[in-house]
Amino acid sequence: MTPLRVHEHATRLPTPExxxxxxxxxxxxxxxxxxxxxxxxxxxxxAGTNLVRQGSPSEALHILLDGWAARYTLMTDGRxxxxxxxxxxxxxDLDALGFVQLDYSVTMLSAGLVVMLPRxxxxxxxxxxxxxxxxxxxxxxxxxxxxxxxAASIGRRSAQERLAHLLCELLMRLAAVGKADGxxxxxxxxxxxxxxxxxxxxxxxxxxxxxxRSMSLVTVQHRRVAIHDWxxxxxxxxxxxxxxxxxxxxxxxxxxxxxxxxxxxxxxPIFRARSHVSRFHRR
Amino acid sequence: MTPLRVHEHATRLPTPExxxxxxxxxxxxxxxxxxxxxxxxxxxxxAGTNLVRQGSPSEALHILLDGWAARYTLMTDGRxxxxxxxxxxxxxDLDALGFVQLDYSVTMLSAGLVVMLPRxxxxxxxxxxxxxxxxxxxxxxxxxxxxxxxAASIGRRSAQERLAHLLCELLMRLAAVGKADGxxxxxxxxxxxxxxxxxxxxxxxxxxxxxxRSMSLVTVQHRRVAIHDWxxxxxxxxxxxxxxxxxxxxxxxxxxxxxxxxxxxxxxPIFRARSHVSRFHRR
DNA sequence: CGCCAGATTGACACGGCTCAAGCGGTGTGG
DNA sequence: CCACACCGCTTGAGCCGTGTCAATCTGGCG
Numbered sequence: 281m282t283p284l285r286v287h288e289h290a291t292r293l294p295t296p297e298x299x300x301x302x303x304x305x306x307x308x309x310x311x312x313x314x315x316x317x318x319x320x321x322x323x324x325x326x327a328g329t330n331l332v333r334q335g336s337p338s339e340a341l342h343i344l345l346d347g348w349a350a351r352y353t354l355m356t357d358g359r360x361x362x363x364x365x366x367x368x369x370x371x372x373d374l375d376a377l378g379f380v381q382l383d384y385s386v387t388m389l390s391a392g393l394v395v396m397l398p399r400x401x402x403x404x405x406x407x408x409x410x411x412x413x414x415x416x417x418x419x420x421x422x423x424x425x426x427x428x429x430x431a432a433s434i435g436r437r438s439a440q441e442r443l444a445h446l447l448c449e450l451l452m453r454l455a456a457v458g459k460a461d462g463x464x465x466x467x468x469x470x471x472x473x474x475x476x477x478x479x480x481x482x483x484x485x486x487x488x489x490x491x492x493r494s495m496s497l498v499t500v501q502h503r504r505v506a507i508h509d510w511x512x513x514x515x516x517x518x519x520x521x522x523x524x525x526x527x528x529x530x531x532x533x534x535x536x537x538x539x540x541x542x543x544x545x546x547x548x549p550i551f552r553a554r555s556h557v558s559r560f561h562r563r
Numbered sequence: 564m565t566p567l568r569v570h571e572h573a574t575r576l577p578t579p580e581x582x583x584x585x586x587x588x589x590x591x592x593x594x595x596x597x598x599x600x601x602x603x604x605x606x607x608x609x610a611g612t613n614l615v616r617q618g619s620p621s622e623a624l625h626i627l628l629d630g631w632a633a634r635y636t637l638m639t640d641g642r643x644x645x646x647x648x649x650x651x652x653x654x655x656d657l658d659a660l661g662f663v664q665l666d667y668s669v670t671m672l673s674a675g676l677v678v679m680l681p682r683x684x685x686x687x688x689x690x691x692x693x694x695x696x697x698x699x700x701x702x703x704x705x706x707x708x709x710x711x712x713x714a715a716s717i718g719r720r721s722a723q724e725r726l727a728h729l730l731c732e733l734l735m736r737l738a739a740v741g742k743a744d745g746x747x748x749x750x751x752x753x754x755x756x757x758x759x760x761x762x763x764x765x766x767x768x769x770x771x772x773x774x775x776r777s778m779s780l781v782t783v784q785h786r787r788v789a790i791h792d793w794x795x796x797x798x799x800x801x802x803x804x805x806x807x808x809x810x811x812x813x814x815x816x817x818x819x820x821x822x823x824x825x826x827x828x829x830x831x832p833i834f835r836a837r838s839h840v841s842r843f844h845r846r
Numbered sequence: 847c848g849c850c851a852g853a854t855t856g857a858c859a860c861g862g863c864t865c866a867a868g869c870g871g872t873g874t875g876g
Numbered sequence: 877c878c879a880c881a882c883c884g885c886t887t888g889a890g891c892c893g894t895g896t897c898a899a900t901c902t903g904g905c906g
Contacts, residue, residue: 353715356801361715378697378704383806384711407693414661420703421661427707428667431714432636432644435762439894470852479718484894486854502903518639523666722862753884767862769886 311411318401325388327468332373332386339380340396342372347392348468352476353384362477363427365389365450365469369457371419377402390468418525425523434479437517439488442478444517447498447505452521463507467500594694601684608671610751615656615669622663623679625655630675631751635759636667645760646710648672648733648752652740654702660685673751701808708806717762720800722771725761727800730781730788735804746790750783 320340325331331342334354342349344366351364351372363384366372372386376399388394406413429449433442450467454460471489472482480488492498497513499506507513514520603623608614614625617637625632627649634647634655646667649655655669659682671677689696712732716725733750737743754772755765763771775781780796782789790796797803 351711353711355715355719356803359719361719363711363714375704375707378701379808383708407696410690413690413696417703418661420700420707421658424658424703424707424710425666427710427714428636428646431646431710431717431762432638434714434718435759436638436642436644472852476718479714481895482853483855483896487894490854520639525662755884764863765885766864766887770862773886 311409311415314405314409315397315412318397318405319395320398320401321396323394323396324391325394326391327388329388330385331388331394332376332382332384334383334385335381337380338373338376338382339400340398341374341376341402342386343395343397344368344370344372345393345395347394348389349386349392349394350389350469350473350477351384351386360476361479362473363430364423365477367450367453367457368392368459374416374420374423377416389473422525425525429523439478439480439484440491441517442480443474443485443488444492444497444513445519446474446478447500447507448510448514448517448519449521449524450505451507451510452524452526456524456526463510465505466503467505468503594692594698597688597692598680598695601680601688602678603681603684604679606677606679607674608677609674610671612671613668614671614677615659615665615667617666617668618664620663621656621659621665622683623681624657624659624685625669626678626680627651627653627655628676628678630677631672632669632675632677633672633752633756633760634667634669643759644762645756646713647706648760650733650736650740651675651742657699657703657706660699672756705808708808712806722761722763722767723774724800725763726757726768726771727775727780727796728802729757729761730783730790731793731797731800731802732804732807733788734790734793735807735809739807739809746793748788749786750788751786 322345325347331349332338346368349366349370349372350362351366352360352362354360366386372394373382373384375382375384406416426449429445433445437445451460451463451465454465459465469477470482471485474480475482475485478485489498489500492513493500495512497507497509497516499508605628608630614632615621629651632649632653632655633645634649635643635645637643649669655677656665656667658665658667685699689699709732712728716728720728734743734746734748737748742748752760753765754768757763758765758768761768772781772783775796776783778795780790780792780799782791
C-alpha cells in the first residue's frame, strides 16, 4: 500500500454526493470533519492488497473511499467464503471496533483509496459525539441486515436466484454512492469470487450467468454488469431492497428503479414451488 | 404473552452466573441495575408467540432471560430462513435499536421469559453510560460474527458438517450461560426448524442426524442433544469457537472442552477434498 | 509471439431435494 | 379408557441441481 498524507487527498474524501458512506447520510459538515480528524492515514491500495489478515491483530478500521474490497474467511481445509463485498463508503472491518483480532481477512478486489481510523481515537470520538455514534450504529445494523439476507439467499435460493439477487443488491448500493451508470456498473470480481460469495462453484456461476443472459435479463462481461430488465430480474429472485436501509435515497429509486413491493406482490410469484417450503408459524 | 411486573421477576433477572447475556461479561452491578432500570416489562411467553413481526413497527428490544427464540425471514414465496437462534441472555432483535421496522420476525421456540427495553430509553442510557454502550456494541459485533460463520457454513459445508457445526456452536453458547449439562443440552427445535436454519430440507436433516449418530458423535432425540465425542465432532466440521467471543469463559472451556486450534491443525484435515476450494490470495 | 489467468464447455457423478407412505407419540373428545 | 387426529419423525425410490474433472478457448500483457 502506498501511504499518503491525508491532506493530499482531502478533496477526494467522502462527500454526501460523491461517496455516500452509510454513515454520511446522517452527518453534517461538522461531524464529517470530526470523523476526518481521527483518520490516521489515507492510502492507495492496489488490487490484491490485504487490508486485514484473519487472526492478525488490527488497530484501525478501514473505510473504502474508492474501489472494491472483499471480506472473506478461509476454512481450515482451504475452502473460502466471501462474507461481504465493500463498495465506496463502506467500512471494511467494523468488527475491529470491538475486537483486536478478526476472524476474516479483507482484500482489495481493485485498486482503491482507503482511510484508516484508529480504534482508540474512534472510540473516544464516539463517546463525545452522539451523531457519529449513531451513524456507526446504523452501519453495524445494516451490515447485520445484509448478512442476514446473504445467508437467506445462500440457504434458500437457487443458483440463478442467488446471482440475480446479488446483482440487484450491488446495483442499489452502487447507485446510492453514485457509482452506477444507469442500470450498469463495473464489477471487478472473477467468477470464482462470485462463487465464493454465493456458495457455488465458478463453473456453475458461469452457467447461471449464461442462463440469465439467455433470458435477456443481465449481461456480465469484461467485469461489467448491464441489467437489461430490472423488474423481471427483481421478480425472478424476489429482490426487495428494503433491507439495505437506503431510506434517504429511496425516493430516487422509487422513481428511477421500479421497486418490488413485498407486501403486495403483483401477480403470482414465478418461483418454482418447492415442497420444503415451511409452513408459516401459527398464532 | 402474559405481562408481569418487573419486580416480580427481579430475582430471575440476569446475573453473571445464571444467565450470562453477551452484555453481562463487562457489566458490574451498577451498570446492570441501570440496564434493568430501563426495562419496561418482563413477560412470560409461550412457545409460538411472536415477539416481533416482519414489517411491523417495533418500539422495544427483547432480551431473552429464559427459553429459546428464533429469528426468521419469510421470502415472498413462503420459503423460510432462520437467521439466528437466541438463547438466554441474547438480544432477539438488536436491529430495533436503529430501525423501527425489522425485516425479520422473532418467535418463541419454547416457553420463556422476555424483558423489553424501549428503544428510546435504551438510547439515552447508552449516551450517558459508555460501559453499557460498549456492551451493546460487543453484542452487535458478535452477532455479525456469528452471522458470518452461519453464512460460511451454509455456503461451503456439507449437510453433516453444517449440522455438526451448529450443534457445536450451541453447546458453547449454552455452556456460557449455564444451560448446558456437560456435553448435553435441550434443543426445542423440530427438524424442520433445523432445516430452515441450515438451508436444508427436514428430510435431509433427519438423514444427516442419523449419519452423525451412526458415527457415535452425537445423539439428537426427544429435543435433547448429547454430544458423545466433542473432539471428533469439532474436527469433522472444522469448528473453532473463537468467533463467539466468549473470551471471559474461554479458560473454562480449554479445560473442559478440548478446543480445536485452527492455527495449528493437528494432523491432516479429514474433509474430503473439493476442487472448488479456492486458491489462497497471493501477496 | 508466447504466456497466463480466467472464462467456457462437455461428460459424468453425487448430494440433497421431491414425493409419498407409514409410524409413533400426545392431546382431546366421547 | 379408548378412538381419533395431528404433528413430527422415519424411510424408500427416483430425480435433478450442482459439483467434479479436465480440456479448450480467449483476451490482456510482457
